[in-house]
Amino acid sequence: MSAPRERVVTARNPSVPTQISPEQKFWKGFVNSQLVKEHNAITHIHFDPNSPHDFAVTSSTRVQVFSSKTRKVVKNFTRFKDTVYCGEFRNDGKLLVAGDASGLVQIFDAHHPRTLLVTITPTTHPTHITKFHPTINTQLLTCSDDRVARLYDISQSAKPIISFNNHDDYIRSGIFIPTSPNLIATGCYDNNIRIFDVRVGGNDPxxxxxxxxxxxDMLSLTPTNILSAGEGVVKYWDLVAGKLSRTLHNFNKTVTCLSDAGERGILVGSIDGHVKAFDTSTPNWDVKFGWKFGSGVLSCGVSPDFKHLVVGLNSGLLTVRTRKNNNDNISATTATSNNLKFKGDKSHGFARFMRGSDFKGEGEHHVIDEKVNHKKLRSFERDLNGFRWSDALNSALLDGLDTEATITCLEELKKKGKVRIALANRDEASLEPLLTWCLKFIDDPRNVSIIADYVICILEMYDELISRKPVLEELVLNLQKRVEIELKKAQDSERIIGMLELLSA
Known part of the structure; x- marks a missing residue:
């Protein structure tokens, strides 16, 4: 009884260094996408600062709260008569505030949507900005189209604590400066950013x-800086120096939203449909990753635990992307302590029944498994086993065969010393596929050595034939040009390395 022919060991090229940085790998992790269609544009997204970090989505005449665990709507705030703007949680997650196009500002119990706690009517113009103070739970900032920003105490909401009147156009952004409870920044359609101090008054910034x-939109990462978005640029302002420190020109259309991504930098969305992640720890604030959506981006945000990435579009489409969590499965130890039983667990009776089934014999025994299925040999492997060297080379060059298989055949012929025999007695039609393959893959430095061996043999054996056949001559000339290009790249790389060594010395 003859033993089956062994398969040829596939040649494995050295692994190319990965081109994906850790930041790109992190942002690529948001893959589990869910799409939700709303009736109107999604103007604002805000995450609850407290675990499990549910997020509020503002669209049309309602604010919806999505569960971070199920990604489904768990609460609906619908007691509005007009378009709603800027639904936001308080820092303790107990209250939710939103303003609408009639100027009405309403504060709800975040856990009970029907419980309306406070109603404020600062103006009859649309109120686009409503924000709770990050540290003082009773203070609320509102910014409206009547060109006035107001600071309220929600326990005495009849009259604002202070009004900031020095604006010449609509106010569409307003923030509190972190760790500075008395500083408020507003962004206006009159092209100006103003910093107000509550202790000084609201007349002049x-x-x-x-x-x-x-x-x-505006965003403050630290107490000494502010990011502002307008048209296609994002500007970074230094409050201590009182000047512009950096400008980001990475968008073709108006930038609409800025979002803090914590240690991962910032997220910036634009009307051109892009959301880009900037790494603020690099000197030039490099773009580490980006997403392209089908319509303009109006709002975006990432949860504090980096589990969800949520983007709202002007078409009414909400995209929720979730990172895979490797800790979703409960460990066996935890399950045992909680008296849980997994579906895959087997009973003790089954374990006794299967006892000894994995015994393979002692050292003097040889267990033969008759159910071993040998994989089918590839065509070039059958030709190699049959000593048909030329046919093996032809089979390795067929369309649809992967590069590793072709290189495996070429290496095997070289190892057996049958390269010239495989190349013998060939004409134009049989030489053209090999030269075409060499021309296609000469760029990869891992293939240069094996390609060089075959090309040298072809030039030695078929010099006259190549000079008489225009097709073969053109392939050889193109191969020569490609080699010259690669040599020039290598020389340029050596020069650059030398210059860098001089600079670093």
Whole structure:
């Protein structure tokens, strides 16, 4: 009884260094996508600062709260008569505030949507910004189209604590400066960013910056800086120096939203449909990753635990992307302590029945498994086993065969010393596929050595034939040009390495 022919060991090229950085790998992890269609544009997204970090989505005449565990709507705030703007949680997650196009501002119990706690009517113009103070739970900031920003004490909401009147156009963004409870920044359509101090008063700002375009959104990462978005640029302002420190020109259309991604940098969304992640720890604030959506982006955000990435579009489409969590499965130890039983667990009776089934014999025994299925040999492997060297080479060059299989055949012929025999007695039609394959894969440095061996043999054996056949001659000339290009790249790389070594010395 003859033993079956062994398969040829596939040649494995050295692994190419990965081109994906850790930041790109992190953002690529948001893959589990869910799409939700709303009736109107999604103007605002805000995550509850407290676990499990549910998120509020503002669209049309309602604010919906989605569960971070199921990604389904768990609460609906619908007691509005007009378009709603800027639904946001308080820092303790107990209250939710939103303003609408009639100017009405309403504060709800975040756990009971029908419980309306406070109603404020600062103006009859649309109120686009409503934000709770990050540290003082009773203070609320509102910014409206009547060109006035107001600071309220929600326990005495009849009259604002202070009003900031020094604006010349609609106010579409307003923030509190972190760790500075008395500083408030507003962004206006008159192209200006104003910093107000509550202790001084609301008549004149203490600092004023010119964005040179209508201010759509603002973000403050530290107490000494502000990010502002307008038209296609994002500007970074230094409050201590009182000047512009950085400008990001990474978008073709108006930038609409800025979102803090914690240690991962910032997320920026634009009307051109892009959301880009900027790494603020690099000197140039490099773009580490980006997503492209089918319509303009109006709002975006990532949860504090980096589990969900949520993007709202002007078409009414909400995209929720979730990272895979490797800790979703409960460990066996935890399950035992909680008296849980997994579906895959077997009873003790089954374990006794299967006892000894994995015994393979002692050292003097040889167990033969008759059910071993040998994989079918590939065509070039059958030709190699049959000593048909030329046919093996032809089979390795067929369309649809992967590069590793072709290289495996070429290496095997070289190992057996049958390269010239495989190349013998060939004409134009049989030489052209091999030269075409060599021309296609000469760029990869891992294939250069084996390709060089075959090309040298072809030039030695078929010099006259190549000079008489225009097709073969053109392939050889193109191969020569490609080699010269690669050599020039290598020389340029050596020069650059030398210059870098001089600079680093």
């Amino acid at each position: 203490i600092v004023k910056f010119n964005q040179s375009s209508p201010v759509e």
